[in-house]
Amino acid sequence: GAVVSQHPSRVICKSGTSVKIECRSLDFQATTMFWYRQFPKKSLMLMATSNEGSKATYEQGVEKDKFLINHASLTLSTLTVTSAHPEDSSFYICSAIHLRNTEAFFGQGTRLTVV
Amino acid sequence: KNEVEQSPQNLTAQEGEFITINCSYSVGISALHWLQQHPGGGIVSLFMLSSGKKKHGRLIATINIQEKHSSLHITASHPRDSAVYICAVLLNEKLTFGTGTRLTIIP
Numbered sequence: 001g002a003v004v005s006q007h008p009s010r011v012i013c014k015s016g017t018s019v020k021i022e023c024r025s026l027d028f029q030a031t032t033m034f035w036y037r038q039f040p041k042k043s044l045m046l047m048a049t050s051n052e053g054s055k056a057t058y059e060q061g062v063e064k065d066k067f068l069i070n071h072a073s074l075t076l077s078t079l080t081v082t083s084a085h086p087e088d089s090s091f092y093i094c095s096a097i098h099l100r101n102t103e104a105f106f107g108q109g110t111r112l113t114v115v
Numbered sequence: 116k117n118e119v120e121q122s123p124q125n126l127t128a129q130e131g132e133f134i135t136i137n138c139s140y141s142v143g144i145s146a147l148h149w150l151q152q153h154p155g156g157g158i159v160s161l162f163m164l165s166s167g168k169k170k171h172g173r174l175i176a177t178i179n180i181q182e183k184h185s186s187l188h189i190t191a192s193h194p195r196d197s198a199v200y201i202c203a204v205l206l207n208e209k210l211t212f213g214t215g216t217r218l219t220i221i222p
Contacts, residue, residue, distance in 0.1 A: 032208060034209070034210070038156075042214075043201075043212045043213065043214050043215060044201070044212045046209065046210070046211075049209065091156050093156070093158065095158075095210070097205075097208055103148075103160065103163045104148050104150075104160055104163065104203070104205070104210060105160060106150070106157070106158040106159070106160065108156070108157045109155075109156040109157055109158070111156065
């Protein structure tokens, strides 16, 4: 089946630095990818919709200058957490919808810890 | 009010029991997904439904579009089924998630 690969799976960074997370669709093209954030024992919350070749659409309350999204190709979207703070520590996960059958595929997730 | 409601929130059962997790939603949708999230965080898509019923191994998913309700069943449950099960509805290419059901199967 289709696979979405997310990297890295775990990252620890210092406050003030930036972290880039990659999301790749390995065997299908995804014009749209989604970035979610999940706090412990909570639902996935949509942060933004990443559109290939155009600007991302951010959900209300998500700072676009803080969470930079780049969807440079039909198989790659990146999320960069800029000037990270400890409160940005969370589980970030991407997904892509297979346009042919609307099936959703998820990356493995990235656990970010900002110290 | 969440557009997607799941019940129960937590479920503990003995190995071998038949498990049912319910999902109700309040909007018209194009598809409904059942997802499984293990403690490490990774999410696996179990089913995508737009009508009727699907079966994969010991897992069965049903959906009633008119009643806006779906159920996930697990037959002959096993400790390895322990995970969080999440219902998500697809509308306009966006997924809205339920709060999840934490299932624990005791040997």
